[in-house]
Amino acid sequence: MGMVLRSFGGAGEVTGSKHLVTVDGGARILLDCGMFQGRRKETDVKNRELPFDPAKLDAVVLSHGHFDHSGNLPTLVKHGYEGNIHCTSASRDIANLVLMDSAHIMAKDYEWMLKKMPDKEAVPPVFDERDVLKVMDHFVTLGWHRRFLLPGGVEGELFNSGHILGSSLVKLTRKNAGGGTTGVLFTGDVGRPGMPIIPPPESFPDVDYLICESTYGNRKHDPIADARTQLAAVIRETAARGGKIIIPSFAIGRTQELIFFLHLLSDAKEIPELDIFVDSPMAVNATGIFRIHPECYGESIRKAFLDHHDNPFGFERLTYITDVEKSKKLNDRKDPCIIISGSGMCEGGRILHHLKNNIADPRNTVLVVGFMAQNTLGRAIADRRPSVKIFGDSYPLRAKVKILNTFSGHADYEDLTRFVGAMDLQRLRRAYLVHGESDALESMKTRLLERGVREVVVVAPGVDYPLE
């Protein structure tokens, strides 16, 4: 019998991560419970109707707080899940913020639809704030390298995956019929070495079976070391023109990385003395979470700030704005400044006001620091369209657009192949590939086989795969 893997999401795609490990046909351990993302009706149905009975699950292990890994935990609990959710305390805090934000947005969207489009069928929220509160009661948190007991005689252990604050590789170990042990490693999402705040991913522990993400299985990133220099250059050039730097940014992770770099640049006087505003309530809350989890920091931020009793996320020129009136006041500023705001893909939020007010002025710069999905305003800007639509009106895009690609939080194929290649490949019996589009998965498969992994399988949803 042994352990068996079956994926219900994040297999052949990047959202909705849900991987079920069944032990001897009995104990059921779910790795992640992410939300499928997308606007189509089928996606909504997939999120509401789980393809397994949550009441029959025995444990959940959460790799990290991102929405595509944690976003559907409330549905699990709503439908009868009674067990623990194991993760690091930073992951719990990020999941709480992400889930609360999502409940809030779904509620607002629903209200808006009912009011403004009464003839259209409004989609009720998948869960609300009360459901999120119930989820919070299920969390059991532990630091990396603390072993914990899971049902079915399985031992769990988390390792730093270097992707976002608190993100983890999940290792499951169990005694097998032959008297030895069988080890399974689920990577969650893997980061890359040299990221500004969090430590580099740990070496993958040796195991018999690997369940590996493949997001960038066919992509290679620019070196991360350039980020600080490139950022400084953009700021100096824009300030010299008398312009503002507008940065659409994701609230969790990217914004804190920008703040960290701006703090360093400011201290080193490598940028002119500009006022810097983080104008996003969500980013302010997320930064609070970063502040209370120094145990998840890497060496560079510890050396630069903690050792000097300094707060990496606060400095003289930096102002956090939550108040709407103060946010609006930024429109009146004429002098150069830096405004970091959300949403990251410019699909909503305060960034829209800042873009509307600044995008037509050739002195300004819009700095793109994250992935912009197709059909978003962020993508239209990144593609440098001559004019863009904001709140239904067209605006000429005269501001400079600079793209900084070095901030990605995902390992590329070189990183992933190196991490897997450093494992004991004699012991590794099979690698299962998840969390990627089909090109990325196939490319990753070829690379791992070339690197000497004996067997590599691209996981299809709903199919059983042996783990011993």
Ligand SMILES: [Zn+2]
């Ligand atoms: Zn992630």
